[in-house]
Amino acid sequence: MKSVVSITLLVVVALITILYAANEPETAQKTPGESKPMTEEAAAFIQSNPNHDVATFAGGCFWCSESDIEALDGVIEVVSGYTGGHVEKPTYRQVTSGGTGHYEAVQVLYDTSKITYAELLDGFWRHIDPTDAGGQFVDRGSQYRTAIFYHNDTQKTIAEDSLAALQTSGRFDKPIATEILPFTVFYKAEEYHQDFKSKSPVRYKSYRYLSGRDAFIQKHWDDKRPLKKSADIFTKPGEGELRQLLTPLQYKITQKDGTEPPFQNEFWDHKAEGIYVDLVSGEPLFSSTDKFASGTGWPSFTKPLVKENIVEKEDRSLFMTRTEVRSRQADSHLGHVFTDGPKPTGLRYCINSAALKFIPKEELAKSGYEEYSSLFN
Numbered sequence: 001m002k003s004v005v006s007i008t009l010l011v012v013v014a015l016i017t018i019l020y021a022a023n024e025p026e027t028a029q030k031t032p033g034e035s036k037p038m039t040e041e042a043a044a045f046i047q048s049n050p051n052h053d054v055a056t057f058a059g060g061c062f063w064c065s066e067s068d069i070e071a072l073d074g075v076i077e078v079v080s081g082y083t084g085g086h087v088e089k090p091t092y093r094q095v096t097s098g099g100t101g102h103y104e105a106v107q108v109l110y111d112t113s114k115i116t117y118a119e120l121l122d123g124f125w126r127h128i129d130p131t132d133a134g135g136q137f138v139d140r141g142s143q144y145r146t147a148i149f150y151h152n153d154t155q156k157t158i159a160e161d162s163l164a165a166l167q168t169s170g171r172f173d174k175p176i177a178t179e180i181l182p183f184t185v186f187y188k189a190e191e192y193h194q195d196f197k198s199k200s201p202v203r204y205k206s207y208r209y210l211s212g213r214d215a216f217i218q219k220h221w222d223d224k225r226p227l228k229k230s231a232d233i234f235t236k237p238g239e240g241e242l243r244q245l246l247t248p249l250q251y252k253i254t255q256k257d258g259t260e261p262p263f264q265n266e267f268w269d270h271k272a273e274g275i276y277v278d279l280v281s282g283e284p285l286f287s288s289t290d291k292f293a294s295g296t297g298w299p300s301f302t303k304p305l306v307k308e309n310i311v312e313k314e315d316r317s318l319f320m321t322r323t324e325v326r327s328r329q330a331d332s333h334l335g336h337v338f339t340d341g342p343k344p345t346g347l348r349y350c351i352n353s354a355a356l357k358f359i360p361k362e363e364l365a366k367s368g369y370e371e372y373s374s375l376f377n
Contacts, residue, residue, distance in 0.1 A: 039079060039188050042107055050240030051113040052076075055120055056083060056149040056183050058103035059128045060136025063196040063204055064213055065106045068127040074115025079107045080189040080196070083149060084181065092190055098141045105149070107186050116235035117155055121148070121162040126221045127213070130166065133177035137212040149183040153311075154236045154331045156180065171220060236280065236330055250279060253354040254332040257317075257324075262297025265353035269293075273376050274360040275305055275369060276351075281330035282368075283309045285356065286349065289375055294341075294348055299356070301349040302341050305372070312337065325349060 042054045059065035062080040070078040085102030095102045135144035150156040159180045167176050197204045252258035276286040287305045294300035304310045315324040325334045334355045341348030361376040
C-alpha cells in the first residue's frame with residue numbers, strides 16, 4: 001500500500017512540474033538570466049560593505065532552497081538561478097530538460113558579521129538529502145543534484161571541512177554525494193521564479209508537501225546538533241576586520257601576497273624553541289626543530305610541522321616560476337618553498353615573519369597546542 005501511495009505522489013508532483021514548465025509566461029522565455037559571473041545585484045552588494053559576501057548553492061528545487069536559506073539570520077537576499085552548465089543564458093524550460101549541464105541553484109547575499117560561511121553551510125545541509133547523487137526527492141536528473149560552488153579558496157576549505165564533518169557525524173549510512181565545485185557564472189532565473197513561495201503560496205505548499213523534502217528533514221534533521229564543534233571551525237574574518245586585526249605590513253604580506261625586507265623581520269634569526277602558527281587562524285605551521293640558518297634573511301624551515309596545513313601553488317609572478325606556500329584554513333600568503341635546502345628533505349620553506357605567530361614551548365599547553373610539547377622533551 002505504501003508503495004502505491006508513494007508512486008501516486010511522485011506522479012502528481014511530476015505532473016505539477018511538467019504542467020508548470022509547459023505554461024511558462026512568454027516573457028520568461030524571452031528574458032532569461034544574466035550572463036555575468038555574478039549578478040549586478042550581488043556585485044553591488046559586495047562593494048557596498050566590507051562585511052558583505054556571496055555564496056552559491058545547489059539544493060534541488062530552487063523554490064525550496066531560496067525559502068529555507070532566506071530564513072537564516074544574517075542572510076540579506078537569496079536569488080534563484082542556474083549555474084554549472086555549458087549553455088549561455090538558459091531558460092527554465094531548457095534547464096529542466098536536463099541538457100544544459102546547469103544546476104538549479106541559489107546565490108546567497110549575506111552579512112559576515114551576523115552569519116559565517118560555515119553557518120550558512122550548516123543551514124544548507126539541513127534542507128537537502130546530501131546522499132542523493134541523482135537529484136533531490138521527487139525531482140530527478142542532473143539539474144537537481146546538490147553542490148557547493150565556492151567563490152574562493154577560503155570557501156573551498158571551509159566547505160571541505162564541513163562536508164568531512166557531516167560524513168563522520170553518523171547521521172547518514174550512505175556517503176555524501178554533494179559536490180564541491182569552483183564557481184564560474186550564475187544566471188538569474190526568470191522573475192516569476194524569484195520569491196516563488198510568496199508569489200504562489202498554494203502551488204509552493206502543494207509541491208513542497210508532495211515532494212517529500214519536509215518528511216526527510218524531519219527524520220534526519222529533527223534536532224539542532226551542530227555538525228562540528230564551532231571551536232573547531234575557523235571562519236576567516238572579513239576584509240574590514242582583518243585590517244583592524246593586522247598591522248599594515250601583516251595585511252600586505254598575508255592578504256596581498258607581499259614580501260618583507262630580508263634581515264629586517266622578527267624571526268629571521270630567532271632561535272627560541274617553540275612552534276610557529278598562522279597569524280590569522282592559529283593553525284600550526286612550522287617548528288623551531290626544523291628551522292635552520294639559510295643566510296637569506298628570512299625564517300627558513302626544512303619541512304612543515306603539519307603538512308596538511310600547507311597549500312602549495314604555482315606562482316608565475318616576477319617573470320619566474322616558483323612554488324608559493326599558503327596556509328590551508330586562513331589562506332594566508334606565507335612565502336615560497338625551494339629545493340636548495342639541507343638534508344634530509346632538501347627543501348627550504350622561505351617564510352615571511354609577518355605571517356607567523358610564535359608560541360614558546362613553555363606556553364604550548366596553555367595556548368592549546370599541548371600535543372606538540374613532546375617535540376621539546
